[in-house]
Amino acid sequence: MIVCVAVVGHQNNPLYIQSFTEADDALKLHHVVHCSLDVVDERVNNPKKSGPMLNETYLGLLYPTENYKVYGYLTNTKVKFILVTTDLDVKDADVRNFFRRFHAAYVDAVSNPFHVPGKKITSRTFAERVSTIVKAFGLSSAG
Amino acid sequence: MGREVSESCVESLLIEMVSSYCNRFYADKPELAARRIEAIGYQVGHQLSERYTMERPRFIDHLEAIKFICKDFWSEIFKKQIDNLKTNHRGTFVLQDNRFRWLSRMSIESSPETTGSSQDGEDKAAQAMSMHLYFPCGIIRGALSNLGIPCAVSADISHLPACSFVIRIKA
Numbered sequence: 001m002i003v004c005v006a007v008v009g010h011q012n013n014p015l016y017i018q019s020f021t022e023a024d025d026a027l028k029l030h031h032v033v034h035c036s037l038d039v040v041d042e043r044v045n046n047p048k049k050s051g052p053m054l055n056e057t058y059l060g061l062l063y064p065t066e067n068y069k070v071y072g073y074l075t076n077t078k079v080k081f082i083l084v085t086t087d088l089d090v091k092d093a094d095v096r097n098f099f100r101r102f103h104a105a106y107v108d109a110v111s112n113p114f115h116v117p118g119k120k121i122t123s124r125t126f127a128e129r130v131s132t133i134v135k136a137f138g139l140s141s142a143g
Numbered sequence: 144m145g146r147e148v149s150e151s152c153v154e155s156l157l158i159e160m161v162s163s164y165c166n167r168f169y170a171d172k173p174e175l176a177a178r179r180i181e182a183i184g185y186q187v188g189h190q191l192s193e194r195y196t197m198e199r200p201r202f203i204d205h206l207e208a209i210k211f212i213c214k215d216f217w218s219e220i221f222k223k224q225i226d227n228l229k230t231n232h233r234g235t236f237v238l239q240d241n242r243f244r245w246l247s248r249m250s251i252e253s254s255p256e257t258t259g260s261s262q263d264g265e266d267k268a269a270q271a272m273s274m275h276l277y278f279p280c281g282i283i284r285g286a287l288s289n290l291g292i293p294c295a296v297s298a299d300i301s302h303l304p305a306c307s308f309v310i311r312i313k314a
Contacts, residue, residue: 010291055200055201055202055203056200056201057199057200057201074201075193075196075197075201076192076196076199076201076202076290077192077193077196077289077290077291078291079193103197104197106193107193107194107197110190110193111190111193111194113186117186117189117289
C-alpha cells in the first residue's frame with residue numbers, strides 16, 4: 001500500500017505532498033520524504049553507481065527504512081517525485097508505471113494557465129487523479 | 144491521444160495577440176508590449192518543455208538540451224526541425240529555420256509612395272515583424288529555463304521566411 005506521495009520542485013520546495021493513511025502519522029511521512037531528497041541529490045551527483053541506467057528519470061529504490069520503502073523519480077526539469085510504500089515485495093515495473101502516470105498527471109496540472117510555476121499544486125482534479133493512481137497501484141500484480 | 148487545434152486558429156490567435164498588445168494595451172510603449180508578449184511565450188515554453196521531455200532521460204549538458212529544442216521540441220510545435228545549428232562553444236547558439244512557420248504567410252507591406260518614404264515603410268514593417276518574434280523567443284527561453292539553463296534569446300530575420308534565433312546562455 002502506498003502511504004505517501006510527494007512532488008518536490010527543483011529548489012527542494014514542496015509542490016504537493018499527500019499521505020494516504022488512516023493513522024495520524026503525516027508528520028513522520030513528511031520526514032521520510034524530506035530525508036529522501038538528500039538521497040536523490042546523492043544519486044544524481046554521483047552517477048557512477050547507477051551504471052547503465054545513467055540519467056534515467058526513474059531512480060529506483062532510494063532507501064528502505066524499518067517500515068517503509070522509498071522510491072524516487074527525477075524529471076528533466078529537476079522536479080522530484082517521491083513514493084513511500086509499506087509493501088515489502090514491490091515490482092519495479094509497477095513503480096515505473098506508477099511514476100509514469102503520476103508524471104502525466106503532474107504535467108497536466110502544471111499546464112493549467114492558472115497554475116503559477118513553483119507554487120504548490122492546489123488543483124482538486126490533480127488530487128483526485130493522484131488518489132486514483134495510488135489506488136490502482138499494484139492491483140495488476142495482486143490480481 | 145492529445146487533442147488537436149486547427150493551425151489557422153493558432154496563427155490567428157497569435158496575430159491577434161500581437162496586435163492587441165501593440166496597438167491597444169501598450170500602443171505607445173512598444174518595449175513594454177514586447178516584454179509582455181515574451182512573458183506569455185515564456186510560460187508556454189515552460190509548460191511545453193515539461194510535457195515534451197516526459198519520456199526521455201535527463202540531459203547531461205547544454206548542447207543536448209539545445210539539440211532537443213532543435214529536433215523534438217521544434218517538430219512538436221512546427222512539424223519540422225531547425226535547419227541549421229551553429230555554436231561558438233562558449234554559450235552562444237544560433238538556430239536557423241529556413242522556413243519559419245509563423246512568418247511563412249506574412250508579407251511585408253510595401254508602400255507604393257515615393258522612394259523617400261519606402262525606406263520608412265520598410266523600417267516599420269521590420270518592426271512589426273519583429274513584434275511577432277518575441278513570442279517564439281519566449282517559448283525557447285521558457286523551455287530552456289525549465290530545463291535548468293538560464294539564457295537570453297533574440298531573433299533575427301535575414302530574409303523572409305528564414306529566421307534565426309540566437310541563444311546566449313548565462314554563465
